[in-house]
Amino acid sequence: METMLDYINEEQETLETIIHSFDITQIKVKNVKHCLILATGSSYNACLAAKYYIEQTAPVYVQIEETFNFLHYGKIDPSIDLIIAVSQSGKSASTIQAVQKLTQTRKIKTIALTSNTSSPISQVVDEVLDLNMGIETVGFVTKGYSATVLNLMLLGLRIAYQSESMDQEIVKSELLALKKAISQINLVIGKTSEFWLENQADLIAGSRFITIGYGPNVGTAKEFETKFTETVRLPSQGFELEAYMHGPYLEANCNHMLFFIENDNELHERSQALKTYLSEYVAACYTITTSAKSEPKTLSLSIESPEKITPLLLGIPFQYLAYQIATNKGIDLNKRIFDDFDQVLKSKI
Structure with missing residues (x-):
């Protein structure tokens, strides 16, 4: 299977x-x-x-x-x-x-x-x-x-x-x-695997997950929300950078794990400022970036790609982490649940 x-x-x-x-x-x-x-x-x-x-x-x-x-x-x-x-x-x-x-x-x-x-x-x-x-x-x-x-x-x-x-x-x-x-997808998977091994204990213990992105990677953040909700089955949300700063930040507490999706552009500093501010209030602030960085809690992909293309790559780390966190929390993703859902709710033909 x-x-x-x-x-x-x-x-x-x-x-x-x-x-x-x-x-x-x-x-x-x-x-x-x-x-x-x-x-x-x-x-x-x-x-x-x-x-x-x-x-x-x-x-x-x-x-x-x-x-x-x-x-x-x-x-x-x-x-x-x-x-x-x-x-x-x-x-x-x-x-x-x-x-x-x-x-x-x-x-x-x-x-x-x-x-x-x-x-x-x-x-x-x-x-x-x-x-x-x-x-x-x-x-x-x-x-x-x-x-x-x-x-x-x-x-x-x-x-x-x-x-x-x-x-x-x-x-x-x-x-x-x-x-x-x-051509860099397998490299992204490999680097995400290394990031997972370094942070798995904290991520497995997580109970509330949030991802913040901007530009084309708002779509990436929303797919994080879908994928984590489906698999990890804990409260998970994806926000556009400025939207998070207009209310949702008030929910931040010591149980929250935040992922910041970053590209090297003019919005990078705004994302960095938010991360710096929140770091003392939440359980952890992680960064997934296309840049080459060597910092704690940072998945540095070191990839060269125009920002408009980066969604092809930046969704993959969240897929990988969703699978690993879910399975390590004891969730059997091969076991089907709500088998009669589509039939009863008629969401699919």
Whole structure:
């Protein structure tokens, strides 16, 4: 039986396969200007992580909506000319229903991103983009999350190239940067393993986990929240840097373990200031950084990558830590729970 850790260890090979088979003309997205993305759960987090890459790469505005609430209360902007429905399983009931509802009144191009091209969602869209990572049988999405981030970034490249805002040379440069990031995934896993061994006693004892990020890694922080809640099964939240400073910090106490996701940019100092302030009030402040640092409680990845690409790498340490903390707390992640949930709540078709 495959485990969550097995899938984590397959991520580099999986993403290399995806980018190796990339065809920039595969999906027709010429002249897209305003894009609505519908997703839930880890798929939604992946969209947040890829949004800034798409917008910085292509001449397009990206709106991301959590599907269920948007289905029942949302209003579509008349300027939207592309709907992307993201569902790894292809069975998300609310996402399928939202696509059907939104395309009833006017013709809008629709694309589904899914790992199952024969799933129900493929029947309600114009085109299907295979996530190209196989069917993930473990319930806690890992390589599927990373594959979704990468495929959305590659979709941004397609929009840019087909809209003639990017020539072939720039496309090659972007693909090279993505390939370089992907080639460092196993290195990230190795360094996270070392970090885990150094801090495992404290992390296993943890009872409240919070991650704080900014920019494209707000998506990473939200995926931390999803993954830790699913696996470690203790209160866990992911916050945008400034949002945490507008109220949630008042909850901080000696039981809290904070992770700060940092890139070397203009917001780095603000994150550092918050960490310094809170360090005397919480159990621990950890840092996960792309920079080369040698400091206590710091996972220094020493990777070279543009900030807009870093979500491809920075989600992986949290996947690894979620698995290790959960299993070392005695949680059997291969033992299914709430088996009748989807059937009773009808969240999936």
